[in-house]
Amino acid sequence: MVLLRPRNLWTLLSLLGGVGVFLCATPAFSEDLILSGSSMLYPANRSWARGYEREHPGARLRVLAPGSGAGITGTFEGNVSIGASDIFLTSRELAKKGHIVLIPVALEGVVPVVNLPGKARRSTLRLDGALLARLLSGRIAFWDDPRILRENPGLSLPHLRVRPVVRADASGTSFLLSDYLAHSCRWWRENVGREPLPEWPGNPNARAVAGSRAVVAAVREEEGAIGYVGLGWVERSGLRAVALKNDAGRYVAASAGSIGDAVAGMGSRIPFPEGYNRSLVGGGTHPGAWPVTGVEFWMVSPDLPGPTMSEVRRLAVWVLTEGQAPGYTTSRGFVPLWGLPGRRLLIRKLREVLPGNSFRPTTGG
Numbered sequence: 001m002v003l004l005r006p007r008n009l010w011t012l013l014s015l016l017g018g019v020g021v022f023l024c025a026t027p028a029f030s031e032d033l034i035l036s037g038s039s040m041l042y043p044a045n046r047s048w049a050r051g052y053e054r055e056h057p058g059a060r061l062r063v064l065a066p067g068s069g070a071g072i073t074g075t076f077e078g079n080v081s082i083g084a085s086d087i088f089l090t091s092r093e094l095a096k097k098g099h100i101v102l103i104p105v106a107l108e109g110v111v112p113v114v115n116l117p118g119k120a121r122r123s124t125l126r127l128d129g130a131l132l133a134r135l136l137s138g139r140i141a142f143w144d145d146p147r148i149l150r151e152n153p154g155l156s157l158p159h160l161r162v163r164p165v166v167r168a169d170a171s172g173t174s175f176l177l178s179d180y181l182a183h184s185c186r187w188w189r190e191n192v193g194r195e196p197l198p199e200w201p202g203n204p205n206a207r208a209v210a211g212s213r214a215v216v217a218a219v220r221e222e223e224g225a226i227g228y229v230g231l232g233w234v235e236r237s238g239l240r241a242v243a244l245k246n247d248a249g250r251y252v253a254a255s256a257g258s259i260g261d262a263v264a265g266m267g268s269r270i271p272f273p274e275g276y277n278r279s280l281v282g283g284g285t286h287p288g289a290w291p292v293t294g295v296e297f298w299m300v301s302p303d304l305p306g307p308t309m310s311e312v313r314r315l316a317v318w319v320l321t322e323g324q325a326p327g328y329t330t331s332r333g334f335v336p337l338w339g340l341p342g343r344r345l346l347i348r349k350l351r352e353v354l355p356g357n358s359f360r361p362t363t364g365g
Contacts (some may be wrong), residue, residue, distance in 0.1 A: 026202060035061055035063050040229070053066070069169065089102065129183070144159045165226065
């Protein structure tokens, strides 16, 4: 049984408190930099950490993946050096969280994955937003439902119960998927909405698990399962990905190319960093666009101590330059950002938005 959760983002985060942050046994301002949050971004974060440590002897990064909600909370409370999140935030939400700065680091797509037997295992299932919403909510109970068959002519689907696997934690992956469902399905928009921890409709066949790794494991375990993870997890899991219908009316497979097509409408001159803080779901009018595309963010408090902030800025500049290479991004299922300023301008912009706290206590004389 999937338990209902609070719908308001900030009520949710206040309830979370330090969930996931308690995993950081080392204080945020020790010799290590702590990068904690999104499990969807974890493959890229881990790759960046290893690459940065290799190129900068003496630098040490600890990478944790308790989820985007914990990453936001940890950044606000000062328990981590850098938070990681798949959730774009409004200016009002940022103000409530102490004007946390969002630094875009990559593009990613959320991909539904299924475990179906027989011939269906080797075929690509096609779904639109309304069908996906019905499957995840329990409003479609069996895989051979006529509404699914109409979208998949010639595909033999079994009379097998649908078993949704959803996230039990505050998740940017859930946020992006529910954003797409709210965008493309009126019922979902009016009854569930866009949330990092949606109030999943009561469904006795659904299973809630924490983290992307657990979603992959749960879908693998049971025939009839459907879940959702980032493209980076799909490519390593061997699970069958679903083709989704975009705003142009085309069924598209998730790939680095289709994710790149989804952001083509942003143009080549994007204000950094604030221009990336937006929803990209639907894919716009580009026929090849993947419709559940989002920007991946690092989150930093502008009040980090000066020495820590200097190292955070150096790391951010490296990730936004050398770290955008295919070995760190596309090979992990992510898409590098485009429209980024050059290195000198990046350094200047990051100094502006991440000044750090230069306060030093003095004693009276």
